[in-house]
Amino acid sequence: MLTWIALAALIAFSLFTFRSGRERLVRGLDPAQGRPHSRPGYHGAYVALWAFAPAALLLIVAGAFGGRIEAAMLRAEVPAAVAALDPLQQGVFFDDARAQAHGLPLSQTVYEGGLKAALADKAVEARTLEQGMRLGVLALAALMAGGGFALARRRVAHQFRARNRVEGWIAGVLILSSVVAVLTTVGIIASLAWESWRFFQVVSPIHFLFGREWDPQIAMRADQFASEGAFGxxxxxxxxxxxxxxxxxxxxxxxxxxxxxxxxxxxxxxxxxxxxxxxxxxxxxxxxxxxxxxxxxxxxxxxxxxxxxxxxxxxxxxxxxxxxxxxxxxxxxxxxxxxxxxxxxxxxxxxxxxxxxxxxxxxxxxxxxxxxxxxxxxxxxxxxxxxxxxxxxxxxxxxxxxxxxxxxxxxxxxxxxxxxxxxxxxxxxxxxxxxxxxxxxxxxxxxxxxxxxxxxxxxxxxxxxxxxxxxxxxxxxxxx
Incomplete structure (x- = not known):
């Protein structure tokens, strides 16, 4: 939720920077120098892009991967009472610690003695990590937005090729979109091919394509594992x-x-x-x-x-x-x-x-x-x-x-x-x-x-x- 609020505030700030960059060029126009290379709108868009894009990218990446980073940092130090548990139980413990820190329901696991104290300590640590990461990301995003605005606004000038820069940004976005579309297709094909290869290691492709009996439940029984015809x-x-x-x-x-x-x-x-x-x-x-x-x-x-x-x-x-x-x-x-x-x-x-x-x-x-x-x-x-x-x-x-x-x-x-x-x-x-x-x-x-x-x-x-x-x-x- 906080990520969306920060993005909304960033959009509002970028609208202000657009107007600021546009007005800077308009105020600095000198009829003796002739027409500027780019229209005022391009200068405003250039300033707004530098104020918005880097900070927005940081917020999106933090929103997508911040939870994993927090979980990895939380697991970096394992309490002695938790180290005795098997890996599955340890995963449940750390998930419950994060859930308690965020005010979410815990699992059905009963924690007593040292585990209960370790859970409370890890919940406090998870809450501290979450708040620290949140404040750090917001502060860094604000710094990047302000720095991008200041640097881009200083470049606004009569002969600055703002149109070329803005069109370069647009071309980059289009290329990125095309690459994402192609990589998505490649990923779908690769996942299908990999899992299908695992399946065909167990069941013959000939039996799969030409078999006349389809009953995948049969293959779940030990005495008919990968039996002929079950996957026809x-x-x-x-x-x-x-x-x-x-x-x-x-x-x-x-x-x-x-x-x-x-x-x-x-x-x-x-x-x-x-x-x-x-x-x-x-x-x-x-x-x-x-x-x-x-x-x-x-x-x-x-x-x-x-x-x-x-x-x-x-x-x-x-x-x-x-x-x-x-x-x-x-x-x-x-x-x-x-x-x-x-x-x-x-x-x-x-x-x-x-x-x-x-x-x-x-x-x-x-x-x-x-x-x-x-x-x-x-x-x-x-x-x-x-x-x-x-x-x-x-x-x-x-x-x-x-x-x-x-x-x-x-x-x-x-x-x-x-x-x-x-x-x-x-x-x-x-x-x-x-x-x-x-x-x-x-x-x-x-x-x-x-x-x-x-x-x-x-x-x-x-x-x-x-x-x-x-x-x-x-x-x-x-x-x-």
Whole structure:
């Protein structure tokens, strides 16, 4: 809390320094010297940056790592009564000392005799360290802010290249942001690869990719450790692609036809109303779609199939009727259908932008040759936009493969290798959530299998995105 208050005060101070630097240049302007190199705003921004950035960086670093530094300093001297404890109990002791110093609840450990006195002493030491570090950081931040302001303000002059310096700061921030984005991606890939490598040391990749039995609970028993088939991910990928195919069977035609209507047939007024509504639909959280699937679509489908089964039972299709009468709310058809509804705005928006990007002279030439509007769309516009439309479909596939909430609430958790849309199935993302939820041991094959699933899913979605980009790059220039 104190860090945010200090940052707010620092922002207010930087606003003052901005005005001070700007006014210093304005007061020192001499018409005989001509125009200054940089405008007054750049001089004010230069002074404000030097007053704000170093001190803000210090406050952020102290807020992020101050607790660890305090804990390390607190553990530097271990009391004699605590030294006799094992490392785990020592960690609990020092955590309780910091908690008592900060007024937080302690653990359930009972401290008596020398441990109780040592806890009180360490709590006082932790409180002293916290206050000392807090005052020291604030004093140093104030010194850096004041020193930066004084040094930068002295440099404000008629020919000072303040614009170049400010733009250098901005370029540095942009480069830093790019580096952070790249390092974040590299870190995600490295963590997935490392944990997956640990998993594949226990379970064969062949069994993992092509095994037809998924039951990670089996591997938790000593007599079936890493048993063949317990970590077969084929049912998960089968369920993932079954739901994806159902979703794309709904989203692809509806989204593409809606995009054709909006770009080629709709009036400007209709387009101005429908397009924002589709964008709003795209912003609905996926958990809302999950509730819609579980509470509305699932019971509706079950009632329809049960009624159809009752009509077929007792006739030539008795077996089919009996099966339809046993259909439940959770099925791949429900999850895929609702997911397709969720993807319609995504497909429609991308396809609409791509179709609008087709040069107008292609349409005019086709119409001038006597083709109708529908013929022009079918023979000219769609072939020209086909690479972009295919790329949009592949991006929608990537979105469908990574969906979790709708599948969890509408398709169930049973791993099956099936193509029946009325069966209960599960997907890769749902199993990752299941494996990493709750109090888990991160050294067991059961938990590490989530990283193997994540790495495989990452490779699949990356391949789809690369294919989409290659299609766009290969065919885009033919219609410029």
């Amino acid at each position: 991910a084929l049912p998960l990928f089968a369920g993932t692609f079954l739901i994806m195919l159902i979703a794309m069977a709904v989203a692809a035609p509806v989204g593409l036809f809606a995009a054709i209507y909006l770009s080629e047939y709709a009036r400007p007024l209709t387009r101005s109303v429908v397009k924002p509504l589709l964008e709003i639909l795209a912003g609905v959280p996926t958990v809302v779609y999950g509730f819609f699937a579980a509470l509305t679509v699932g019971p509706l489908f079950r009632a329809g199939f049960n009624a159809l089964g009752a009509q077929l039972a007792g006739g030539p299709l008795n077996d089919l009727g009996v099966y339809l009468m046993q259909v439940q709310n959770q099925m791949a058809l429900v999850a895929g259908g609702v997911m397709g509804i969720m993807l319609i705005p995504f497909v429609c928006s991308l396809s609409d932008d791509i179709i609008n990007a087709v040069p107008q002279h292609l349409r005019d030439g086709s119409l001038a040759m006597g083709a109708t509007r529908s013929e022009t769309i079918k023979k000219v516009v769609l072939p020209a936009a086909l690479p972009g439309v295919v790329a949009a479909m592949l991006l929608a596939v990537s979105r469908a493969v990574g969906e979790t909430m709708i599948v969890t609430m509408a398709a169930g958790l049973q791993a099956k290798t099936t193509l029946n849309p009325l069966d209960t199935v599960t997907t890769v993302t749902v199993q990752i959530v299941t494996l990493l939820t709750g109090d888990q041991e991160f050294d067991s094959p059961k938990t590490l299998s989530a990283f193997g699933l994540g790495l495989t899913l990452f490779v699949v979605t990356l391949a789809l995105n690369i294919i989409a980009l290659r299609i766009v790059q290969k065919y885009r220039e033919q219609y410029d």
